[in-house]
Amino acid sequence: MRVIGLAVVLALSLSLAPSAEAQQATKIPRLGYLVVPPLSDTPSPERAAFLAGLRELGWIDGKTIAIEYRSAKWNVELLDDLAEELVRMKVDIIVTAGGDTQRAAKRATSTIPIVMAASGDPVAERLVASLARPRSNVTGISGMFPELGPKRLELLKEAVPRVARVAVIWNPGADLELRATRAAATKLGLTLKLMEVRNADDLARTFSVLEKDLPDALTMLFGALASGYRGLVADFAKKHKLPTVFGAREFTEAGGLMSYAPDISEGFRRAATYVDKILKGANPADLPIEQPTKFELVINLKTAKALGLTIPQSLLLRADQVIE
DSSP: OHHHHHHHHHHHHHHHSOOHHHHHHTOOOEEEEEESSOOOSSOOHHHHHHHHHHHHTTOOBTTTBEEEEEEOTTOGGGHHHHHHHHHHTTOSEEEEESHHHHHHHHHHOSSSOEEEEEOSOTTTTTSSSOSSOOOSSEEEBOOOHHHHHHHHHHHHHHHOTTOOEEEEEEOGGGHHHHHHHHHHHHHHTOEEEEEEOSSHHHHHHHHHHHHHSOOSEEEEOOSHHHHHHHHHHHHHHHHTTOOEEESSHHHHHTTOSEEEEOOHHHHHHHHHHHHHHHHTTOOGGGSOOBOOSOOEEEEEHHHHHHHTOOOOHHHHHHOSEEEO
16 A cells, blocks of 8 residues: 555655746746946936836736846946857847947857847948848847937037038947048038047046147947946036037036937837847848837027027927927
């Protein structure tokens, strides 16, 4: 009887124990999320939009998906090591935000899918073969940032015709946009004062240099550093009464004069759809890279008044948003 009882117990135990297949099914996918700025407990608007996009598709961090965050904390030289760390962890996908992060991820792996939440020109950077058919482990969102640099200078000149000398704050990740901006400046008869910024110390030195020889206006090319320093740059411009045009609406909301750009947060939300498709079996090499279809012109009239500027009515009528 004891032998029979023991056999029954063992049989029940085996029938109730999870099978190898069931255990495998409970394993949730892991994402690597690679950024330049420091990460805080309160998500940035971009990260919040990405997480919201995931939730809409049923992917909830800590429940149906696990996200491994890695930040270079403004030190882009750390990105290669961080990307390699994510590869060693065997994450299922690496999500990148900006040129430096996607290049680091691509150097680290040619097999793990890479989803760009924001990028400049991935074709020119040789990350993909084409936008329609990447033929690479890289896909995602292109913000068309290089093409927009010239348009911003045109808008600045239209808003403030007297502008002749423009300071350009940029970091190495924005090389393509810088090239396009320089070409546009020549056509518009503008002289550019180029200020390369790689970290907070460089930004402080830039402010010191500009204070000694103030330009007529100021712009900052889009990038991870731009996002992190937008408040400081906007404050500097307001202090010295400099008209500004930027590549993200957040600059204008922080006190800049104008911005012309796609909705960056919407790009991060759309990146979540790529994650969803890849996790469901899609090949990144076959997923076309999306480009924005709408660009927002935002004008801060409060700032314009503080600068003593009258924005042309023709420009105000074209604005998607006017901050008063």
